[in-house]
Amino acid sequence: MSKLHFIGGEKGGVGKSLVARILAQYLIDHETPFVGFDTDQSHGALLRFYADYAAPAAIDRYDNLDRIVEAALENPERRILVDLAAQTQPFLMRWMEDSDLLDMSAEMGIELTYWHVMDAGQDAVDLLGQLLDRFGGRMPLVLVLNEVRGDRFELLEQSGLRPRAENLGARVMSLRHLQDTAMQKIDGHSSSFWAAINNNDKTNHSLGMLERQRVKNWLKRAYQEIDALEI
Secondary structure, three states, X not given: OEEEEEXXXXXXXXXHHHHHHHHHHHHHHOOOOEEEEEOOOOXXXXXXXXXXXXXXXXXXXXXXXXXXXXXXXXXXXXXXXXXXXXOOHHHHHHHHHHHOHHHHHHHHOEEEEEXXXXXXXXXXXXXXXXXXXXXXXXXXXXXXXXHHHOOOOHHHHHXXXXXXXXXXXXEEEEEOOOOHHHHHHHHHOOOOHHHHHHOOOXXXXXXXXXXXXXXXXXXXXXXXXXXXXXX
């Protein structure tokens, strides 16, 4: 089946684009063909860091979203990554419902996954609750617990939404926090993760030897989490 991945979470700054970049590098390193669609018209991360694999997609138009599904159907061996900008979820969900995408996906031969990227704040918990209320177990879901803003997800645990999501078939992965200065250097150089790890030209934006090793270890841990999901 074709595999279509929407990377969202609705809230700005939770790390949606970071997860999209990690998935892109994961697929490259595993020699899995993919194409990315970037819905952020001003700060598109896939277009910036993985331009050879990405195309823009205006999410406020049904024909653009239809094109994403058509791309999935064109080549079942190719993964599709959609990096969703903040505050685009309502339109995406309306398109899904109007198109009966969740009901038709199996018939079309598409395996759909929605990656709900969360920080440890209450807003992310509330958005998860809204997502579960709307779709329940009809849409395969991955909860990404991004530790960039804290590694204690007490609000999520207290809410009871994690076991509710898991009982509906959701899978969970954790994303460790990467040292801020290392990420700033990678972003400052507009580097893919592969380029950042392998570039040792000693410019201001290049990672030092130990920084490169920390990024390798961070990426390795993320890959282990993704491996367990069998995407």
